Amino acid sequence: MVENSNTKSKKEKTKEYKQIAYKVISDVYLRYPSWKDEQLVLPSPIYPSTLDSVDLTNKQMAQVPFDDIRKSVLCGTIIGDTSLSIEKKYKNARFQSKHSTRQAEWFTWKFRVLLKELTNESGVIFTPPDGYQAGSPLRPGENVLGKLKIHSKAHVKLTELHKVICVNNRKKMQRSWLNHMNNYFLMTVWLDDGSLYNGRQGQICFNSVPVAEQNIFRAYLQSVWNINTKLEVKSDQPVLTNGQTNYVINIQEQESLKRLLRLVAPVVPVREMLYKVCFCQKEPSELERWKTELLNLVRPEFKQDVMDFYLSLPCSPEGDGECLNQKNL
Numbered sequence: 001m002v003e004n005s006n007t008k009s010k011k012e013k014t015k016e017y018k019q020i021a022y023k024v025i026s027d028v029y030l031r032y033p034s035w036k037d038e039q040l041v042l043p044s045p046i047y048p049s050t051l052d053s054v055d056l057t058n059k060q061m062a063q064v065p066f067d068d069i070r071k072s073v074l075c076g077t078i079i080g081d082t083s084l085s086i087e088k089k090y091k092n093a094r095f096q097s098k099h100s101t102r103q104a105e106w107f108t109w110k111f112r113v114l115l116k117e118l119t120n121e122s123g124v125i126f127t128p129p130d131g132y133q134a135g136s137p138l139r140p141g142e143n144v145l146g147k148l149k150i151h152s153k154a155h156v157k158l159t160e161l162h163k164v165i166c167v168n169n170r171k172k173m174q175r176s177w178l179n180h181m182n183n184y185f186l187m188t189v190w191l192d193d194g195s196l197y198n199g200r201q202g203q204i205c206f207n208s209v210p211v212a213e214q215n216i217f218r219a220y221l222q223s224v225w226n227i228n229t230k231l232e233v234k235s236d237q238p239v240l241t242n243g244q245t246n247y248v249i250n251i252q253e254q255e256s257l258k259r260l261l262r263l264v265a266p267v268v269p270v271r272e273m274l275y276k277v278c279f280c281q282k283e284p285s286e287l288e289r290w291k292t293e294l295l296n297l298v299r300p301e302f303k304q305d306v307m308d309f310y311l312s313l314p315c316s317p318e319g320d321g322e323c324l325n326q327k328n329l
Contacts, residue, residue, distance in 0.1 A: 014125070017125050017126040017127065018122075018124070018125050018126070020126040020144055020146075021124045021125050021126040021148055022121065022124070024101055024104050024126070024144065024148060025104065025107075025108050025112060025121075025124065025148075027104075028104050028105050028108040029108070031105070031271075032105070032109075032270075035108075035109070035113045040113060040114065042069060042267070042269075043266050043267050043299070045068055045069055045072065045182035045183055045184050045267070046182060046183040046263060046266075047182050047183075048182075048224045048225055050223065050224050050225075050226075051179055051224060054179065056179060056180055059176070059179075059180070060163070060164050060176075060177075061164050061176070061177040061179075061180040062180060063160070064157070064160045064161050064164060065157050065160060066157060066161070068180075068182055068184075069114075069182070069184050070114060070115060071161075071180070071181075072181050072182050072183075072184040072185035072188065073110060073114055073115070073184050073185070073187075073188045074095075074115065074161060075161075075165060075177070075181060075185055075188075076181070076184070076185040076186070076187070076188025076189045076192065077097060077110060077188050077192055078095060078165065078171055079165075079171060079173055079189065079206070079209070079217075080189065080192045080193045080206065081097065081098075081192070081193075081207070082095050082096065082097035082192075083095060083096045083097070083171075084158065084161070084162055084165070084166060084171055085162070085166070085169050085170075086159065086162060086169060087154075090154045091154070091159075092154040092155055092156050092158060092159040093154065093155070093158040093159045093161070093162035093166075094151065094152045094153060094154040094155065094158060095118075095151075095152045095158065096149070096150065096151050096152070097111065097149070097150055098127070098147045098148060098149040098150070099147065099148055100133065100145075100146075100147055100148075101126070101142075101144055101145055101146055101147065101148060102142075102145070102272070103272065103273070104148060104272075105270035105271065105272045105273070106191060106269075106270050106272065106273050107148050107150075109269045109270055110188075111124075111150050111152075112124070115152075117155075117157075118152045118153055118155050118157070118158065119150060119152050119153065120153060123150050123151040123152060123153070124148060124149070124150045125148075125149050125150075126144070126146055126147070126148060126149075127146055127147045127148075127149050128146045129145050129146045129147070133145065133146070133147075164177050165177055172213065173209065173213035173214075173216050173217050174216065175216055175219070175220060178216070178217070178220045178224075179220075179224070183263040183264065183266075183267060184267055186225070186260065186263050186264055187263070187264045187267045187268060189204065190204070190260065190264050190276060191264075191268070191273050191276055193205050193206060194276065195276065196276065196279045200254065200257075200279065200280070200281055200282070201250065201251065201252050201257065202250070202251035202257045202260065202261075203248050203249065203250050203251070204229075204248065204249040204251075205234070205248050205249075206247075206248075206249070207240060207246065208240065208242070208244070211231070211247055214231060214247060214249060215231060217249070218231060218249060221260075225259065225260070225263070226256070226259060227251065227256045227259055227260050228251070228253050228256045229249045229250060229251050229256070230249070230250045230252065231247050231248075231249055231250075232247065232248060232250050233245060233246065233247060233248075234246045234247070234248045254281075257279075258290075261277045261279075261294075261297075262293075262297060264276075264277055265277040265294060265297035265298050266297050266298065266299070268298065268299070268302070269299075271302060271305050274298065274302060274305055274306060274309060275309065277294060277297075277298070278294065278306065278309050278310065291306070291310055294306055295307070
């Protein structure tokens with residue numbers, strides 16, 4: 001637990017919180033020692049066949065100096081809660097983001113492994129829990145609970161990306177750049193902002209993203225990836241703290257949800273996020289079929305984790321199809 005630091009100076013608190021963040025990330029590297037290797041080996045991306053005949057090579061996004069995987073992961077995280085802007089007195093753009101310490105593996109893989117060119121360890125800090133998280137008890141094996149926050153470098157490559165996905169220094173969802181994305185983009189969106197509920201349905205929460213832009217994203221999913229969705233008011237939180245209506249993107253069709261998860265599962269890079277592709281269906285035979293398929297989709301090193309997941313977190317006995325693993329966070 002973090003000690004009460006009310007009497008500490010701001011400098012002392014900052015030092016303490018940075019040390020906590022370094023310790024959390026150091027523990028992640030112990031679980032994934034291969035991340036220290038210079039060459040990161042990644043599954044090949046999947047591109048939408050619907051755009052095979054479209055020549056995108058001369059488009060502006062194609063000129064942004066990132067490889068396709070890093071470009072897709074960056075765009076996937078930026079359209080959610082990650083900010084990208086050019087701050088006053090800065091020439092180049094930088095991003096800011098944060099994740100729960102319960103997603104430390106995902107945070108570390110994204111920002112300190114895949115995108116390490118854009119970040120420094122000194123840009124990471126721990127922040128104490130607030131809101132819902134403040135009332136959450138530590139789980140077995142947890143020593144700390146809060147958020148990991150990162151400020152990237154101000155980098156010329158981010159400035160080039162900023163020119164494409166930002167208008168008046170504000171990120172904007174546009175079909176022109178969405179067409180350049182691959183399944184790493186879908187994976188990042190899903191792990192950042194997606195969730196399974198009722199065991200059989202998917203939901204993507206973009207919160208403050210304007211409705212018009214959410215509809216652009218929905219149209220992209222439907223026409224490019226054949227994933228059908230609905231835009232609906234979030235039933236358990238219809239209004240955001242800023243007073244705006246809280247819309248969510250629901251994926252209620254089983255086949256559409258499976259199409260999404262089949263694209264996401266092969267490139268999920270960390271164990272702690274596997275629960276986002278493990279879901280329960282009411283019919284035991286359907287559940288068994290999905291489990292078998294999922295074992296062939298995930299990375300080989302995660303197969304046993306998927307098996308253990310379903311064995312240790314069975315569907316709730318009430319028979320409503322809700323699976324305990326969807327309550328992981």
